Amino acid sequence: MRLTFLFISFLSLMTVSVWAYNVNYKARTVIKSVKTLSSEIQNKEARIKLLKAEWTYLNRPERLNRLVTVHFPELRLLALSYENYLLFEEILLAGRKGIDNSIFEPASNKKDKLLNEMVEP
Amino acid sequence: MNRGNFRPMPRQISPNDSRGQMTVYFKEENRLRDKSSFRLLLLSGFFASCFFLIVIKLTIIAGSDGTVNSGYNKKISEYESRQDIVDRNGNILATNIPVYSLYAHPEKLLDPEFAAKNLSLIFRDQDENKLLKLFKEHPKFVFLKKSITNNEKTQVLELGEPGLRFGERELRIYPNGSLLSHVLGRTKIKEISTTESSIEGISGLEKMFNNQLIKKGLDRDPLKLSIDLATQSVLENILSDGTNFFNAKGGSGIIMDVNNGEVLAMVSLPNFDPNLRVKLDYSSGNNDMFLNKAVQGTYELGSVLKIFTAAMAIEIGTFSPHTLVDVSQPVKIGKTNPIKDKSWIGDKISLKEVIVKSSNVGSARIISSFEPEEQKKFLESFGFFEETGLELPEANIRSSVGSDPWTRYKAAMIAIGHGIRVSPLHLAAAYATSINGGLKVTPTILRSSKNNNNRTRIISHSTSIKLREIMGEVVNSGTGKNAKIDGYSLGGKTGTAEKYDKKLNKFNYKKNYASFASFFPLHDPKYVVVICLDEASNSYKKTNKRIAGNTAVPLTAEIISRVAPILGVKPEMIDSESLYDFRVDFISDKGRLSEN
Structure with missing residues (x-):
């Protein structure tokens, strides 16, 4: 009985030792690969940072302004102005036909009418 | 101890017995067996200890979060890089x-x-x-x-x-x-x-x-930051072109949200390229470019401060924009030099016209109806004599008025914008406060950093509306009419202050500090724009070439016409004459008559 117990214990010990060794070995390999990966991540992060900085540098307003001027004949890009804003009615006007004529009336006329109504109650 | 049939016990026999030698053998064997048993026990104990140690270690590893002794995570968390x-x-x-x-x-x-x-x-x-x-x-x-x-x-x-x-x-x-x-x-x-x-x-x-x-x-x-790169770029480009065009020594510009005090653009010229890492060199005289004129520089800004005289008259006095003020004679207080206008404006003009025509006499006359101490308190409430709170180490300055007592003459001079040195940032914050409905604005350079729910009321909402109307008229028909642009209405006040010449020991009319503090849209102000030019001169004008109306004002008009669409400000689709009509409420778009 005792011999059997000792034998089983010994076997268990050996099995666990081998298993522990394997775990240890695998852990060391994983740590090594993690270190390699972390180094790679840091390199990639540094690279991304550099690329972002370069991208920002290429897109700096001063350069874009210069490019807009240089390529004006092809691109015809203009600075945003108040004329680029339209009234909702004017947007509808572009896409619909046979619509009530009142919406074709410029907004400034509407304001004038409104003003006259107020002045002459 | 019963050992059973494991091994027969040696029998006790006489030394004379022929088997005596066997007895000695068994005794020796017993001794050796006991010794071996002890060693076996020791070894078993050792292995058992190792076994338990391994079990304990494995338990620790199994129960850990993967950071024990790895040394890896520590390195990552301490990876230091200055933030963007x-x-x-x-x-x-x-x-x-x-x-x-x-x-x-x-x-x-x-x-x-x-x-x-x-x-x-x-x-x-x-x-x-x-x-x-x-x-x-x-x-x-x-x-x-x-x-x-x-x-x-x-x-x-x-x-x-x-x-x-x-x-x-x-x-x-x-x-x-x-x-x-x-x-x-x-x-x-x-x-x-x-x-x-x-x-x-x-x-x-x-x-x-x-x-x-x-x-x-x-x-x-x-x-x-609260800065908008596109707005900043436009402000800097136009101001830079403007300072070159007007041969100005330098300039500064600020665009600020009138409600939460967020600074969307801030420029000081001349500037520098921080990538070049130029060091301060007092012998080379290049230190002017390191001075942030928008927050560090304090100047006698002149007539731009007259609006606070009007604000005071309406808020704590009995004035309305239509109250008549006598401007027929220069104002003389004691033995001091009389305060007069450059040209005759009229006999009696309304408070509104005092600001629109930028009358020194009118402003001095208005302030003479108040105690000097009242003026001091009123300006204090706008934050002129405290730090603005902007998150820049250079912004730790306050407006200065000198250490001499706040007499009636001093009050009259301050009423026309002299005798008080103000930074453009202080001016922008005070203008924002005066036209946003009267709530105090604390400038900030950070995005949504401050809670603006519990702001102090400085002037009433109705006074604020009246100030908008007065400043709208300045642009519509007064000294700021060069600021009129298509699509947007704006209000503002010009200021042209002569600089004190130390060599001549007097104010030099050839050296001016031109400024224009404005806001847009006029009827629902969203942004305040302050532009200041140092010794600017418009060579295309035969007369008045140095006044703000011909330098800072057209520059501001150009800036606002470019910046407003970028900031998403809806243009006012109405003819330019009606833009400045305060009888129409443009905010609700219902044509409601305004309060006055």
Whole structure:
């Protein structure tokens, strides 16, 4: 009985030792690969940072302004102005036909009418 | 002890017995067996201990979160890099790039002459002979370059010299160059060792938020500013062109949200490129470019401050915009020089016209109906005599009025904008307060950093509306009419102050400080714009070439017409004459008559 117990214990010990060794070995390999990966991540992060900085540098307003001027004949890009804003009615006007004529009336006329109504109650 | 049939016990027999020798044998065997049993027990104990130790260790490993003794996570969390600064839309304003320091161990150089010659070819600022001399004088260590690029590092590596070494470090760069230089500030590289360095802010936001920018940890966000890069670019370009066009010594400009005090653009000219890392040099006289004129410079701004005289008259006096004021005679207080207008304006004009025509006499006359102490308190409430609270180390200044007593004459001079030195930022904040409905504005350079729910009321809402109307009229028919633009209505007040000439010991009418404080849209103000020009002159005008109306005002008009669409301000689709009509409520778009 005792011999059997000792034998089983010994076997268990050996099995666990081998298993522990394997775990240890695998852990060391994983740590090594993690270190390699972390180094790679840091390199990639540094690279991304550099690329972002370069991208920002290429897109700096001063350069874009210069490019807009240089390529004006092809691109015809203009600075945003108040004329680029339209009234909702004017947007509808572009896409619909046979619509009530009142919406074709410029907004400034509407304001004038409104003003006259107020002045002459 | 019953051992059973395991092994027969030796029998006790007489020494004379022929089997006596066997007895000795059994005794010896018993002794050895006992000894072996003990050793076995010891060994078993040892193995059992090992076994339990392994079990305990495995239990610890199984129960751990993977960080025990790895040494890895610690390294990651302490990975230090100065944080980026971005604008309100996430555009990078300041970031780092990896660079290397270069140093040499001359005693390990295979061929010092070859190394010196090639290093001088790679780096133009290095002299071959000087390098050789350094290598001979310091055989142990020579520090060669603070920061070299990856490309330069490769070229040095190709020399194959084992005595040339590199240290990893970061370099702070500003991709937009001189744009926003005064706000971002400057940095310097602080050497810790040959292979280690840190970046330290020495002015602007870099200094103000130095500790926050180098804070360790993985959950670090970039420093987000209220600045809008596109708006900043437009302001800087137009102001730069304007200062050149008007031959101005310098200029400053601020665009601020009137409700939460967020600064969307801030320019001070001349500026500098923080990437060049130019040092302060008092002998070269280049220090003017490091001065942030928008927050550090205090000036006698002149008539732009008259609006606060009007505000006071309406808010704590019995004036309305239509109250008549006598401007027929200069105002003389005691034995002092009389305060007069440049030309005769009329006998009696309304308070509104006093501002629209920028009458010195009118403003002095209005303030004479108040006690000087009341004026002091009123200006104090706008925050003129305290720091603005802007998050810049340079913004720690207050308006100054001199140490002499606040007499009636002094009050009259302050009423016309003289005898008080104000920074453009103080002016922008006070204008925002006066036209946003009367709630105090604290400027900020950070995006949504402050809670603006519990703001102090400085003037009533109705006074604020009246001030809008008065300033709208300044642009419609007064000194600011060159600011009229299509699509947007704006209000504002001009100011042209003569600069004091120390050589002449008097005010020099040829040296002016022209300013225009404005806001848009007129009926629902969203942004305040302050433009100041130092000694500007419009050579295209025969007369009045130095007044703000011909310098700062047209510049502001150009800025607003470009900036308003970028900021998403809806244009007012109405003819330009009606834009300045205060009988129409443009906010609700219902044509409601305004309060007055």
